[in-house]
Amino acid sequence: MNPGEHVTEIVIFTVLFLVVSGMGFVAARWRRPQDLASLNEWGLGGRNFGSWITWFLVGGDLYTAYTFVAVPALLFGAGAMGFFAVPYTVIVYPLVFLVLIRLWSVSHVHSLVTPADFVRVRFGSPTLALLVAITGIVATMPYIALQLIGIEAVLKTMGIGGSGLLSDLPLIIAFVILAAYTYQSGLRAPALIAFVKDILIYLVILVAVIYIPARLGGWEVIFGRAQEKFAATPAQGDGILLNANNQLQYFTLALGSALALFLYPHSITGVLASKNRNVIKRNMSALPAYSLLLGLIALLGYMAIAAGVKPIGTDNNTVVPVLFDQMFPDWFAGIAFAAVGIGALVPAAIMSIAAANLFTRNIYREYINPQATDAQEAGVSKLTSLVVKVGAVLFILLIDPQFSIDLQLIGGVIILQTLPSVAIGLFTRWFHKVGLIAGWVAGMGGGLVLLYNISNPAIKHAHFGGSAFPLEKLGFDTKMTIYAGFLALLLNLIVAVAATLIARAAKVPDGPDGTSPDHFTADEGDPRVKDLELESST
Amino acid sequence: MPGNDRDRSPWYWLLLVPIAVPLMTFLFNAAEPTLLGFPLFYWLQLAFIILGVATTTLVYRMTR
Numbered sequence: 001m002n003p004g005e006h007v008t009e010i011v012i013f014t015v016l017f018l019v020v021s022g023m024g025f026v027a028a029r030w031r032r033p034q035d036l037a038s039l040n041e042w043g044l045g046g047r048n049f050g051s052w053i054t055w056f057l058v059g060g061d062l063y064t065a066y067t068f069v070a071v072p073a074l075l076f077g078a079g080a081m082g083f084f085a086v087p088y089t090v091i092v093y094p095l096v097f098l099v100l101i102r103l104w105s106v107s108h109v110h111s112l113v114t115p116a117d118f119v120r121v122r123f124g125s126p127t128l129a130l131l132v133a134i135t136g137i138v139a140t141m142p143y144i145a146l147q148l149i150g151i152e153a154v155l156k157t158m159g160i161g162g163s164g165l166l167s168d169l170p171l172i173i174a175f176v177i178l179a180a181y182t183y184q185s186g187l188r189a190p191a192l193i194a195f196v197k198d199i200l201i202y203l204v205i206l207v208a209v210i211y212i213p214a215r216l217g218g219w220e221v222i223f224g225r226a227q228e229k230f231a232a233t234p235a236q237g238d239g240i241l242l243n244a245n246n247q248l249q250y251f252t253l254a255l256g257s258a259l260a261l262f263l264y265p266h267s268i269t270g271v272l273a274s275k276n277r278n279v280i281k282r283n284m285s286a287l288p289a290y291s292l293l294l295g296l297i298a299l300l301g302y303m304a305i306a307a308g309v310k311p312i313g314t315d316n317n318t319v320v321p322v323l324f325d326q327m328f329p330d331w332f333a334g335i336a337f338a339a340v341g342i343g344a345l346v347p348a349a350i351m352s353i354a355a356a357n358l359f360t361r362n363i364y365r366e367y368i369n370p371q372a373t374d375a376q377e378a379g380v381s382k383l384t385s386l387v388v389k390v391g392a393v394l395f396i397l398l399i400d401p402q403f404s405i406d407l408q409l410i411g412g413v414i415i416l417q418t419l420p421s422v423a424i425g426l427f428t429r430w431f432h433k434v435g436l437i438a439g440w441v442a443g444m445g446g447g448l449v450l451l452y453n454i455s456n457p458a459i460k461h462a463h464f465g466g467s468a469f470p471l472e473k474l475g476f477d478t479k480m481t482i483y484a485g486f487l488a489l490l491l492n493l494i495v496a497v498a499a500t501l502i503a504r505a506a507k508v509p510d511g512p513d514g515t516s517p518d519h520f521t522a523d524e525g526d527p528r529v530k531d532l533e534l535e536s537s538t
Numbered sequence: 539m540p541g542n543d544r545d546r547s548p549w550y551w552l553l554l555v556p557i558a559v560p561l562m563t564f565l566f567n568a569a570e571p572t573l574l575g576f577p578l579f580y581w582l583q584l585a586f587i588i589l590g591v592a593t594t595t596l597v598y599r600m601t602r
Contacts, residue, residue: 080579083579083580083583086560086583086584086586086587087560087561087583087586090556090560090583090586090587090589090590091556091557091560091561091590093556093590093594094553094554094556094557094590094593094594095557097553097594097597097598098550098553218575219574219575219576220572220575222575223575223576223577223580240569240577240579241567241568241569241577241579242563242567242579247563247564247567250563251561251563254560254561255561278598278602281594281597281598281601281602282598284594284598285591285594285595285598286591288587288590288591288594289591291587291590292584292587295580295583295584295587299580
């Protein structure tokens with residue numbers, strides 16, 4: 001594509017992008033903290049966000065640019081399977097409701113910032129906390145990288161970017177700006193930008209789902225053309241309905257992704273920044289409004305089929321931007337592209353903050369400088385957030401974007417292995433720390449072996465070709481597939497139970513539990529929450 | 539503060555409904571009946587969002 005045809009789009013995209021970046025820098029003064037030099041302020045925005053800010057922040061956090069680009073791309077390529085994103089985002093809220101309010105309480109009583117902090121207090125094991133922290137950082141990196149893919153897809157459609165080092169320059173500039181204002185303002189930046197992002201996204205999607213079907217001849221035509229396309233392809237797994245072999249995958253992928261989502265450090269950051277338990281509960285009933293949006297966004301993939309969209313090169317991620325480019329007048333396409341681009345900035349900022357907090361609290365303070373002051377912690381986190389972003393940019397420059405959704409699925413398999421320590425640990429202290437460490441090792445090892453053995457003929461990869469593991473490789477006589485993360489988690493749990501029983505029988509000393517049952521239900525205004533704030537972060 | 543059993547309200551069990559129902563593929567893996575041109579697979583799963591909102595709202599009101 002030629003950038004000359006896209007001048008209007010490029011101008012509108014650039015202007016909106018710069019306005020939002022300006023907001024990111026100003027955000028440091030928003031809700032005026034006395035001092036940004038502590039993790040509570042820089043990394044959690046003062047832990048004082050009410051219902052509205054939390055709604056925008058968590059929504060901006062969970063529904064990312066990748067969602068807008070990769071989920072429709074999945075429907076475009078494979079059909080019904082891609083719709084797993086809808087049940088996944090329906091079941092995640094009741095799960096968060098049940099689990100993360102307990103994490104909120106215990107974190108406020110003990111001034112915890114990260115999930116690994118919790119594991120440290122609960123199981124008295126720095127080793128287990130380190131494993132949880134490393135898992136979080138490793139799983140978050142490709143997720144940040146995915147956000148860049150959203151921006152990249154838009155840039156490609158406008159005829160800038162593509163291949164070669166110089167053409168990556170716009171992407172690098174966008175990320176340098178993002179890195180600079182995250183460094184300056186911390187969590188306040190994405191919280192403020194999330195307002196603009198959401199207004200733009202809602203506007204674009206509402207227009208898209210009314211205007212595009214009307215131009216294409218209605219929903220019946222859209223679904224009909226999608227069905228014709230899948231019927232004509234030689235592949236067995238696609239279609240606008242599930243088949244006998246991928247229903248188990250659909251079920252386990254939706255459940256596994258939901259369990260993984262709230263274990264990601266960035267979702268926990270958003271939840272911990274809220275003011276009290278009721279803010280979280282109210283949000284869990286209001287956040288599904290985004291899921292409706294997501295369902296409609298997913299169907300953009302079928303609209304692209306019906307409109308005869310051809311992806312740029314082999315990059316299916318470009319189908320939505322190309323659809324917008326074909327369907328909308330230039331000025332509105334520019335707004336739509338800006339929505340996707342800005343949609344990438346919010347989660348990328350929160351994710352890099354969360355990963356940086358993990359490094360600071362669970363590696364720097366635990367192993368390098370145990371006497372770190374609040375200001376030192378904030379300083380280290382700010383620097384780490386820059387390093388994490390550089391890592392994410394390298395991911396994009398060095399790895400084929402075709403992998404975007406698979407990368408995220410692999411991250412999901414990895415982060416799921418912290419479920420026994422973090423999520424189950426919120427309810428019971430039954431597991432022995434040795435059991436949890438053994439389970440983590442087994443789940444992680446098993447998960448990577450499973451992923452290694454998944455091939456994807458469509459993109460000519462013999463290994464790491466996705467997350468759908470064929471059960472016949474385990475000796476079952478079937479063509480069914482299952483989500484690899486689900487199997488790995490089962491293995492993790494079985495090993496954790498067995499190793500716990502063995503460790504108890506062998507009288508291996510367990511770590512001390514720093515919590516008591518009432519810490520898991522404490523709320524704002526509770527004397528315990530106040531008292532422990534005075535003790536600061538010890 | 540009202541004791542340790544704040545998280546023991548029976549209302550919380552209701553949250554298992556919007557977790558379990560959207561995962562039952564046999565409920566919605568069909569094209570008919572269609573609604574406004576949407577096959578059952580798509581409109582029913584979107585309708586589960588309403589089920590999720592209703593349940594979480596109810597449990598929030600009963601446990602706050």
